[in-house]
Amino acid sequence: MTTQTTPFPMQLVRLLEGHKVYLQTHNFPDPDAISSAFGLQKFLEYYGIQSRICYVGSIDRFNTRKMMEAFDIEIFSYDEIDDMKEEDYIVNVDCQKPNANTTDLPGNEVACVDHHPIFVETKEYRYQDITITGACASIVTNYYKTMNIPIDCKVATALAYGIKMDTDDLIRGVKQLDVDMIAYLYQYADWNLLSSMYNSTIEFHDLSAYGAAIENIEVFDDVGFSYIPFECPNSLVAIISDFILSLDVVDVSVVYSVNAAGIKFSVRSEKYGVDAGKLVRKALEGYGSGGGHAAMAGGFVGNDMLSRFGAVYQDKIKELFMAALKS
Numbered sequence: 001m002t003t004q005t006t007p008f009p010m011q012l013v014r015l016l017e018g019h020k021v022y023l024q025t026h027n028f029p030d031p032d033a034i035s036s037a038f039g040l041q042k043f044l045e046y047y048g049i050q051s052r053i054c055y056v057g058s059i060d061r062f063n064t065r066k067m068m069e070a071f072d073i074e075i076f077s078y079d080e081i082d083d084m085k086e087e088d089y090i091v092n093v094d095c096q097k098p099n100a101n102t103t104d105l106p107g108n109e110v111a112c113v114d115h116h117p118i119f120v121e122t123k124e125y126r127y128q129d130i131t132i133t134g135a136c137a138s139i140v141t142n143y144y145k146t147m148n149i150p151i152d153c154k155v156a157t158a159l160a161y162g163i164k165m166d167t168d169d170l171i172r173g174v175k176q177l178d179v180d181m182i183a184y185l186y187q188y189a190d191w192n193l194l195s196s197m198y199n200s201t202i203e204f205h206d207l208s209a210y211g212a213a214i215e216n217i218e219v220f221d222d223v224g225f226s227y228i229p230f231e232c233p234n235s236l237v238a239i240i241s242d243f244i245l246s247l248d249v250v251d252v253s254v255v256y257s258v259n260a261a262g263i264k265f266s267v268r269s270e271k272y273g274v275d276a277g278k279l280v281r282k283a284l285e286g287y288g289s290g291g292g293h294a295a296m297a298g299g300f301v302g303n304d305m306l307s308r309f310g311a312v313y314q315d316k317i318k319e320l321f322m323a324a325l326k327s
């Protein structure tokens with residue numbers, strides 16, 4: 001006797017059928033989060049399920065905003081949504097609840113499609129596809145391949161962009177699935193459109209943040225610390241952390257910006273044995289929150305806790321990270 005099993009992605013379709021669906025990305029969504037949600041939205045649409053993509057925070061990068069236009073993506077800030085009800089279904093995309101970067105919205109989080117490690121506190125989802133890959137967009141691409149359904153050119157291009165961005169062009173945290181999915185998308189995507197996404201990626205006013213980071217850099221062993229002492233978008237802090245990591249003498253970078261609400265951290269590691277996610281979590285324990293992948297992670301310390309850092313917060317931050325590295 002053979003048993004007929006429902007292919008995994010179809011279980012998500014069945015779960016969502018008949019419900020009002022929101023696809024919620026992590027706060028301040030990046031290209032991987034947006035492309036994954038967009039890919040999933042079109043996948044569900046193929047099976048007759050309508051959904052809205054939403055996020056909390058802002059879309060503060062030029063290249064991320066450029067995606068909306070290039071790929072015809074419609075995405076809503078939660079501020080623009082006033083009719084979400086408790087019975088509405090939410091799919092967490094490129095994030096998990098409860099995590100500091102995933103705001104708890106009124107709807108019911110029934111499903112999760114993500115590539116971040118599972119936290120102890122991760123909520124039980126009715127549908128949970130958490131696969132450790134370089135990009136969440138790879139998981140979503142695989143849904144099309146598994147079900148062998150057509151993929152629109154703009155969707156394919158957006159997914160390829162998400163994979164390329166989150167894996168730093170297939171070198172950061174990359175897994176076989178990422179490489180396979182880029183190969184799969186190649187035939188459907190518009191590679192000229194994709195390459196145009198790489199033109200003009202730095203905005204003129206970003207230069208002041210780069211300038212501050214260069215001025216404030218200090219290197220201890222192979223750990224590069226730097227900070228931007230003024231308001232700076234989260235995504236730019238992340239890009240500057242990548243930039244500091246690219247220095248020959250730096251294998252672990254800790255970059256933070258001082259914003260109105262507190263200090264936002266972006267941590268990178270290319271050092272064997274140093275897991276960026278665990279490092280930031282440990283360093284900020286008791287002060288704030290942090291987490292992420294082995295290669296890239298983020299953290300936050302709110303203003304209420306800042307007083308405990310003393311007059312020279314830069315020194316305390318160095319001390320916390322160096323201690324966490326040594327333990």
Ligand SMILES: [Mn+2]
Nearest residue numbers: 032094136166
């Ligand atoms: Mn991602």
